[in-house]
Structures are given as C-alpha cells and as structure tokens.
Amino acid sequence: MPHDLPKAYDPTAIEDKWAEYWVRENLFAQPTPTGGEAQQDTFDILLPPPNVTGNLHMGHMFEHTESDILIRWHRMRGDRVLWIPGTDHAGIATQMLVERQVVSEGTSRQDLGREAFVARVWEWKRHYGGNILRQMKRLGASVDWQREYFTMDDNLSVAVREAFVRLYEQGLIYRGAYIVNWCPRCQTAISDLEVVHEEQKGHIWEIRYPVSDADGNPTEEFLTVATTRPETMLGDTAVAIHPEDERYLHLHGKKLRLPLVGREIPIILDDWVSRDFGTGAVKVTPAHDPNDFELGKRHNLPNINVMDETAHINAEGGVYEGLDRYVARKRIVADLEEQGLLAGVKDHTNNIGHCDRCKTVVEPRLSTQWFVQIQPLADKAIEAVNTGAIKFTPEMYKKTYLNWMENIYDWCISRQLWWGHRIPAWHCGTCGKITVARVDPTACAHCGSAQLTQETDVLDTWFSSGLLPVSVFGWPNITAENRADFDAFYPTSLLVTGFDILFFWVARMIMLGIWFAKDIPEKDGSSRSLANSVPFRQVYIHALVRDANREKMSKTKGNVIDPIGIVKEYGTDAVRFTLASMASPGTDIAFNIARTEGYRAFANKIWNAARFIFMNVDRAAEIGIAVDPDIMGRMPFVSNDSPIEEHWIVAELYKCAAEVNQSLEIYRFDDAANNVYQFFWGSFCDWYLEIVKLRLDFSETANREKIKTALATLLSVFEASLRLLSPFMPFITEELWHAVYDGNPPVRSVALTFFPTSSDEAYERAMGGIGFDTKPVQMFYFQNLIGEIRNARKEAQVPEKEAVPVALYAHPKVRTALAENLDIIQKLARVADIKLLETEPQGSDVFTYLGFFSGKVVYERTIDVPAERERHTKDIAKYEKGVAAAERQLGNESFVQKAPPHIVEGLKKQEAETRLLLEKARAALDALPKE
Ligand SMILES: [Zn+2]
Numbered sequence: 001m002p003h004d005l006p007k008a009y010d011p012t013a014i015e016d017k018w019a020e021y022w023v024r025e026n027l028f029a030q031p032t033p034t035g036g037e038a039q040q041d042t043f044d045i046l047l048p049p050p051n052v053t054g055n056l057h058m059g060h061m062f063e064h065t066e067s068d069i070l071i072r073w074h075r076m077r078g079d080r081v082l083w084i085p086g087t088d089h090a091g092i093a094t095q096m097l098v099e100r101q102v103v104s105e106g107t108s109r110q111d112l113g114r115e116a117f118v119a120r121v122w123e124w125k126r127h128y129g130g131n132i133l134r135q136m137k138r139l140g141a142s143v144d145w146q147r148e149y150f151t152m153d154d155n156l157s158v159a160v161r162e163a164f165v166r167l168y169e170q171g172l173i174y175r176g177a178y179i180v181n182w183c184p185r186c187q188t189a190i191s192d193l194e195v196v197h198e199e200q201k202g203h204i205w206e207i208r209y210p211v212s213d214a215d216g217n218p219t220e221e222f223l224t225v226a227t228t229r230p231e232t233m234l235g236d237t238a239v240a241i242h243p244e245d246e247r248y249l250h251l252h253g254k255k256l257r258l259p260l261v262g263r264e265i266p267i268i269l270d271d272w273v274s275r276d277f278g279t280g281a282v283k284v285t286p287a288h289d290p291n292d293f294e295l296g297k298r299h300n301l302p303n304i305n306v307m308d309e310t311a312h313i314n315a316e317g318g319v320y321e322g323l324d325r326y327v328a329r330k331r332i333v334a335d336l337e338e339q340g341l342l343a344g345v346k347d348h349t350n351n352i353g354h355c356d357r358c359k360t361v362v363e364p365r366l367s368t369q370w371f372v373q374i375q376p377l378a379d380k381a382i383e384a385v386n387t388g389a390i391k392f393t394p395e396m397y398k399k400t401y402l403n404w405m406e407n408i409y410d411w412c413i414s415r416q417l418w419w420g421h422r423i424p425a426w427h428c429g430t431c432g433k434i435t436v437a438r439v440d441p442t443a444c445a446h447c448g449s450a451q452l453t454q455e456t457d458v459l460d461t462w463f464s465s466g467l468l469p470v471s472v473f474g475w476p477n478i479t480a481e482n483r484a485d486f487d488a489f490y491p492t493s494l495l496v497t498g499f500d501i502l503f504f505w506v507a508r509m510i511m512l513g514i515w516f517a518k519d520i521p522e523k524d525g526s527s528r529s530l531a532n533s534v535p536f537r538q539v540y541i542h543a544l545v546r547d548a549n550r551e552k553m554s555k556t557k558g559n560v561i562d563p564i565g566i567v568k569e570y571g572t573d574a575v576r577f578t579l580a581s582m583a584s585p586g587t588d589i590a591f592n593i594a595r596t597e598g599y600r601a602f603a604n605k606i607w608n609a610a611r612f613i614f615m616n617v618d619r620a621a622e623i624g625i626a627v628d629p630d631i632m633g634r635m636p637f638v639s640n641d642s643p644i645e646e647h648w649i650v651a652e653l654y655k656c657a658a659e660v661n662q663s664l665e666i667y668r669f670d671d672a673a674n675n676v677y678q679f680f681w682g683s684f685c686d687w688y689l690e691i692v693k694l695r696l697d698f699s700e701t702a703n704r705e706k707i708k709t710a711l712a713t714l715l716s717v718f719e720a721s722l723r724l725l726s727p728f729m730p731f732i733t734e735e736l737w738h739a740v741y742d743g744n745p746p747v748r749s750v751a752l753t754f755f756p757t758s759s760d761e762a763y764e765r766a767m768g769g770i771g772f773d774t775k776p777v778q779m780f781y782f783q784n785l786i787g788e789i790r791n792a793r794k795e796a797q798v799p800e801k802e803a804v805p806v807a808l809y810a811h812p813k814v815r816t817a818l819a820e821n822l823d824i825i826q827k828l829a830r831v832a833d834i835k836l837l838e839t840e841p842q843g844s845d846v847f848t849y850l851g852f853f854s855g856k857v858v859y860e861r862t863i864d865v866p867a868e869r870e871r872h873t874k875d876i877a878k879y880e881k882g883v884a885a886a887e888r889q890l891g892n893e894s895f896v897q898k899a900p901p902h903i904v905e906g907l908k909k910q911e912a913e914t915r916l917l918l919e920k921a922r923a924a925l926d927a928l929p930k931e
C-alpha cells in the first residue's frame with residue numbers, strides 16, 4: 001500500500017524507478033501541434049548537443065539542472081513545453097578515438113581506407129555513442145526523447161547540404177589558399193577557436209643573410225634577421241625592411257642569397273615592418289605565417305610551402321627533405337653555425353598555439369580551404385542583438401559577443417577529416433572547374449564532362465550544429481503541410497549554455513539561424529521579421545562549477561567530482577538542490593559535498609514529514625474520518641474560523657510561491673531554492689507540523705470535525721509543497737505525490753500538475769485581510785514570543801526537557817489571541833503553565849517582545865556555588881583570551897590593510913560579541929553569593 005512508505009529514505013531505490021517510468025511513459029514528449037489545441041504559451045529549449053563520445057561531467061549536470069528546473073516549471077505553469085535532446089558527431093574527437101582503436105588493432109585509418117573507416121565510426125557510435133544521453137535519462141532530464149537527434153542523421157544532413165549549396169549559390173562560400181592553423185597530428189585545418197595558446201620557453205635565433213649587389217654578385221655585407229622558427233627559412237621568399245630605416249637605406253634594391261638554400265631573394269620595403277623590433281629586418285615566409293602571407297600578397301612574392309601534412313620537410317627543403325620540423329630546426333641551426341651565419345641565440349618566451357584536441361603544436365601553413373564569407377551573416381547577427389531580438393543573461397556577454405562579431409574573420413569550414421559531412425563539391429578532371437550540387441552530379445555543370453571527383457574535405461562540426469535551431473524543426477522542408485513544428489517552436493525561447501561555446505556555437509547559430517529562417521515566410525505568407533528569424537530569444541550563460549576551494553576542476557589537479565558518483569551516494573535530488581541553491585547569473589559554484597549532505601538531510605526531512613502525515617491520515621481513516629481528495633491539486637484555502645496555524649501556513653505557502661515564481665523569472669535559481677527550503681523546513685516542519693500535532697488528538701473525546709479540517713489543510717498544503725518542490729527535486733516529490741493519492745493520482749505525474757501560484761488578492765485572502773490583527777501576523781508575534789521564552793529558559797538554565805511555568809503580561813491588543821492559543825505557546829516553548837499578569841513584570845530576568853509581551857520564566861534553580869564559580873571563571877579566562885587575540889589581529893595594520901573587508905568586519909563583530917559574553921560572565925560571577 002503506497003501510504004506505507006519505507007521507514008528510511010533511499011534515493012537509489014526510488015530514482016531508478018521513476019527515471020525509467022518517465023522515459024517509458026513518454027511523459028515529456030511534445031507532439032507536433034495539429035492546430036486544434038487550446039491557446040498556450042510556448043517555452044522551448046534546444047539542448048546544447050554533447051559530443052557523441054562524451055560522458056556527463058559536473059558542468060553538464062549543472063547546465064541540465066538549470067534547464068530542467070525551468071522546463072519543469074514552465075510545463076507546470078501550463079505552457080507548451082519542449083526540450084530537445086541530441087548529440088553531435090564531433091568530427092575530430094570521434095575520428096581520433098576510433099583511429100586510436102584501429103591502431104591498437106595493428107592497422108590504421110589509411111590502411112582501412114575512407115569507406116571502411118567511416119563504417120567503423122558508425123559501428124562505434126551504435127555500440128558506445130551517446131552514453132551521456134543514457135546518463136541524462138537516469139538523472140531525469142525532462143526532455144522529449146522521441147525527438148532525439150544526431151547531427152549526422154539523414155534529415156539533418158539534408159539541411160547541411162542545402163545550407164552549403166545555398167550559401168555557395170549566394171556567392172558566400174569560396175575556396176582559397178590561406179594560412180590556416182594546421183594540426184600535423186590530426187592532419188587537418190582547425191579554426192582559431194580550436195587553438196589553445198600557451199607560453200613556452202624557447203629561443204630566438206639571429207641569422208646572417210649575405211647581401212648581393214644589384215647584379216647578384218656577393219658582397220662583404222650581411223643583413224641579420226631574427227626568427228623563432230629557423231626551419232621556415234627554407235621557404236623564405238624575401239626579407240622586408242622599413243622604407244625609412246636609416247640603417248638600411250643603402251640596401252634598397254639589393255638582393256640576398258638565402259643561406260643553406262642558395263636562392264636569391266629580394267629585399268623589400270614595407271612600412272608594416274617595425275624598426276624597433278629585433279634587427280628591423282624581417283624574413284618573409286608567405287606559406288608559413290599569416291602576416292608574411294599578407295606581405296607576400298602586397299609584393300607579389302611566391303609562396304613556397306616547405307612542409308607536408310605531417311610537418312615534415314618536403315622536397316622544397318632540399319637536403320632537409322623528410323626531416324621532422326624540430327629535427328630540421330636543429331640541423332639547420334647547426335649548419336648555420338658551421339658556416340658562420342649564426343649571429344646569436346637568445347632565450348625567448350613564445351606564445352605557442354596547440355591543437356585543442358590533441359595538444360600538438362599547430363603549424364601555420366598555406367593550404368586550400370573552403371570559407372564562408374561571413375560579413376553579411378555577421379551584420380544580421382549583430383543587428384539582432386543590438387535591437388534586443390536576442391537578450392543575454394548575464395548582460396555582460398552581450399558586449400563579449402558584439403566585440404567578437406565586429407572583428408570576425410571569414411570562417412574556414414573545411415576539415416581534412418573523414419568523419420563528418422562531406423563537402424558537396426565535385427572537381428572536374430576536364431575543365432578543372434567545381435560543381436556544387438544538392439544531388440550528386442554525374443556531369444560537370446560547366447563542360448558536361450563525366451570526369452568528376454568529389455571533394456575529400458568534410459565540413460567543420462560547428463557548421464552542422466550551427467544549423468540545429470532550424471534543422472530540428474524540419475528545415476529545409478518547410479512546406480504548407482509540413483510547418484507545424486516550425487511555426488510552433490521557432491524561434492526557441494531560451495538557450496542555456498556555457499561561455500566556452502559562445503563563439504563556436506551560439507554565434508554560429510545566430511548567424512546561420514537568421515540567415516536561413518529569414519527566407520521562410522510567416523504562416524500567413526507575410527515576410528519574416530528579424531525578431532522572428534532569430535534562433536532563440538534569450539541566451540542564459542551559466543557559470544562554472546568549481547571545487548569547494550573555488551579551484552577550477554581539472555584532471556591534472558585531481559579535483560574533478562564525478563556527478564554520477566555523488567548521485568549514487570546522495571541521490572540526484574540532493575545534488576540538483578545543491579547546484580540550484582547556489583546558481584545565480586554570473587556566479588561560479590563552489591561545489592561542497594557538505595552542502596549536498598545537508599540537502600540529503602532535507603530530502604530525509606520531507607520523507608519523514610510524509611510518513612508522519614500518512615500515519616495520521618491512516619489513523620483517522622480507521623475511525624471513519626476521511627479526507628476529501630478534492631482539496632488537493634489546487635492552492636489550499638482557509639476559512640475565517642480556521643485556526644491560527646492554518647491561516648499562517650497557507651499565507652506562507654502563497655508568499656513562497658510568489659517568491660519562487662518571481663525568482664525563476666530572472667534566473668535566480670538560488671533564491672527560488674532557498675525560499676522553498678526555508679518554507680518547507682522552517683515553516684512547514686519546524687512550526688506548522690509541531691502545532692498540528694496538538695490538533696490530531698485521537699482520544700475518545702476528540703472533536704472529529706476538528707481532526708478532519710486539520711488533516712485537510714495539512715494534506716493540501718503538503719501536496720502543494722510537493723508541487724512547489726518538484727522542479728528542484730523531481731524524484732522524491734514524484735514518489736511522495738503518488739503516495740499522497742494512495743496510488744490513484746489524477747494524472748500520471750506530479751510534473752503534469754500545476755505549479756503553485758500566488759497573487760496579491762490570493763495572498764490577502766490567505767492572510768484573512770490586511771494588517772495587525774490577522775491571524776498570520778499574530779502567529780508571527782507568537783513565534784517571537786516563543787523565541788523569547790526559549791532564550792529565557794536557557795538563561796535560567798532550565799534543563800532542555802523540563803516544562804516550567806511562565807508569568808506573562810500581554811498587551812490588551814493581543815490578549816484575546818493569546819488566550820485562544822495558549823496551547824501553542826505551552827507546547828512549543830515547553831511551558832508547564834502560563835500565569836497571566838495584569839501589569840508588566842519587573843526585574844533583570846524579564847524578557848519582552850516589542851511591547852506586546854513581557855514575562856518571566858518561573859524557575860528556582862538550586863545552585864552549586866563552587867561549581868558555578870569555577871564555570872564562570874573558566875569562561876572569563878576563555879573570553880579574555882579571545883578578546884586579546886582579536887585585538888592583536890585588528891591592531892596589526894598590515895593585516896587590516898591586506899585582508900578582504902568582510903574578514904576584517906567579521907573579526908570586529910566577533911570581538912564585540914566575545915566582549916559582551918565576557919561582561920555577562922563577570923556579572924554572573926559577581927552575582928553569586930559570596931562565601
Ligand atoms: Zn590535433
């Protein structure tokens with residue numbers, strides 16, 4: 001019987017069950033609208049697709065927790081909600097992984113050949129890919145699994161091909177020779193964003209180039225150049241000097257004999273050269289340096305590529321052919337030295353680019369690549385953000401985004417990989433021209449020749465993921481019959497993602513999304529505005545999850561927390577709550593297990609509250625008192641004659657609901673979570689449940705009507721609390737909500753019910769009016785009174801469990817209310833008897849609360865004078881020590897200046913508190929009877 005919950009809360013037992021249930025029942029599927037649905041607001045999110053090779057880390061769990069809270073909240077608010085999951089084929093990462101696998105089997109990618117290798121990758125994907133989605137299922141992410149996609153799915157590949165062909169036809173895709181970042185390990189071009197720069201100790205070599213006269217005859221003179229990559233000299237095609245550099249005026253028009261190679265190269269004049277840097281003479285290697293490449297273009301210099309795809313010297317390097325770049329470097333330096341052409345070697349710290357995937361040093365290299373002419377797309381993407389069609393939270397990312405966009409370069413979209421979307425371009429063996437087509441061509445579009453070979457490059461992974469916002473809703477096949485998804489869900493409402501992919505992905509989605517959506521007319525045939533062409537209306541950039549010491553998690557530091565591991569230990573709900581309780585815009589999370597332990601205890605508290613409630617409901621049922629289930633599933637209500645605690649708890653619930661709704665509106669997950677926590681633990685458990693126990697008197701003489709109303713309010717507030725908690729702790733709330741209905745719930749899941757709401761009117765009704773004499777306000781006074789009595793008990797050293805009498809004076813304004821609720825005061829403050837006074841009591845042991853109440857705890861303590869004297873003396877010594885230590889620290893000027901202000905403030909406060917305790921202890925000692 002579901003009311004019969006196990007005694008102990010065991011998250012693993014319930015979480016596996018519900019995770020499986022949600023997926024099996026397709027609870028979060030959002031079907032394509034048919035047009036007959038009721039009018040609903042839409043709230044949809046596209047999940048940033050993790051790499052198909054990926055495993056869930058803490059950053060994912062944080063991102064998914066925030067998204068899931070918002071999605072569940074909107075769903076419960078009655079919106080048409082859709083969260084679409086999927087994975088990215090992750091070109092380089094996946095290819096590397098399978099390459100390593102085939103190498104371990106003694107073969108290689110090249111041995112297998114393209115077709116067989118790609119088949120191997122698909123096979124790997126079928127068996128091992130998408131582990132992260134399985135982990136998401138276990139963690140209960142409420143995505144629509146029926147819409148799961150993979151970026152190489154057929155329909156998404158059609159979109160990729162259409163996008164490429166359309167941009168090509170629009171003249172926005174071109175092929176050209178440029179300096180790219182080349183990874184010699186991955187043997188592909190990689191984008192600027194995929195290069196990680198790192199400072200490394202290296203050298204700068206000064207090399208003497210012999211000067212020839214205008215006729216090419218050797219002279220006695222040398223021109224010294226400086227370089228950090230001496231091996232590139234094999235590809236030098238000039239040396240540049242500043243035209244006004246007085247040291248070199250006599251060299252204008254002269255030539256140089258390139259050492260080791262023997263090629264004659266010109267001295268060129270260009271005011272790009274900095275006279276103050278190095279020797280003021282710059283060797284020019286257009287095929288291996290982006291600046292030199294530009295220089296070469298200005299001066300019509302030849303481009304000599306001296307390295308192959310693996311960064312070994314090629315035939316252009318003469319005797320150095322076949323050597324690895326670093327081996328060649330050593331040999332070249334040695335040869336120069338031997339020939340007396342090495343002028344010097346200096347230590348130098350270089351900023352070296354590494355491949356983000358495999359950490360190999362990137363080689364700038366001239367190669368022929370495909371590019372998107374990005375400016376027209378960027379212009380629209382800039383306008384969309386400037387006009388507010390897309391909003392960033394935190395707002396500072398707007399500036400970061402615009403700054404990057406306004407300095408954007410053409411996008412190199414080709415990769416020399418096998419795994420990915422192959423570029424739909426064919427080279428003609430007859431006329432040499434290129435045919436780009438939607439359907440594989442059989443003849444050259446220019447000369448009709450059948451001698452076609454397909455381009456071997458594939459597209460950058462981000463080209464396909466950048467199209468997702470349109471392609472997941474059916475683009476490019478948006479027809480009159482086939483546009484319901486697009487009309488309902490585009491633009492998406494929100495993107496929740498990390499800063500690290502702001503340029504890689506967010507910016508590309510904005511550019512590509514607008515570019516292709518703008519050509520899709522609105523449903524009524526009118527043209528689409530920019531505001532409706534954007535891929536999403538809001539971007540929420542979440543912060544980082546760091547370790548408890550605010551250090552970035554990293555494998556090398558060994559401080560990585562595996563989310564699956566701690567979920568097993570504490571339960572998904574506790575981990576989610578930890579993340580939510582610290583999440584607010586722009587604030588990194590210092591993940592502390594101690595907090596998760598605390599939230600695990602919170603879940604336990606909820607569990608025990610449920611057990612207490614069910615036990616009483618069942619007891620009542622045994623004597624024929626049944627609670628009408630219709631009181632549940634809505635906001636609880638109270639009548640004028642409901643007791644004080646019912647008015648109060650219902651008003652607290654409304655207040656909490658209002659605060660949670662407002663907080664989630666502005667991504668203050670922390671405020672929302674902390675409000676729910678305070679409400680449930682503080683108000684519901686610590687106060688309300690304690691008072692309700694007074695009403696649940698099942699004795700012979702009990703008032704059955706009173707029990708019934710008390711249980712009705714108790715159940716309805718508890719049920720509403722579960723709904724309030726549900727987006728944060730979906731598992732335990734699902735379990736307990738089903739139990740509330742004793743296995744006969746009105747709908748299949750708490751996630752499909754309504755989220756508690758409030759309004760000014762509703763809150764006022766729950767309060768029973770406005771102002772001082774409403775029951776919730778009186779309850780507030782009583783809470784404070786109880787607090788005062790508890791303190792007074794402590795001061796008088798009443799043993800914890802002992803009930804003592806209290807003499808109490810109440811202001812006439814609160815007298816009636818007090819008389820009606822004496823039982824509450826007695827129970828919660830452990831008072832044996834309340835003696836009501838006519839006048840305010842006097843004396844040093846009197847407590848007061850705001851003029852409403854004053855009173856005394858009546859307690860005669862038998863005092864062991866020597867023991868008391870010893871206790872106070874010990875305390876005095878301890879406090880004196882504390883004050884002295886604080887004074888010493890605060891007297892240390894350099895400490896006060898250097899320490900963060902909150903530390904100094906804290907110390908001052910602590911000192912003041914200790915001083916107060918010291919005075920009290922001294923007074924207490926003085927007050928003891930003298931011997
Ligand atoms: Zn690499």
Ligand SMILES: [Zn+2]
Pocket residue numbers: 428429430431432433444445446447448449
């Ligand atoms: Zn042709």
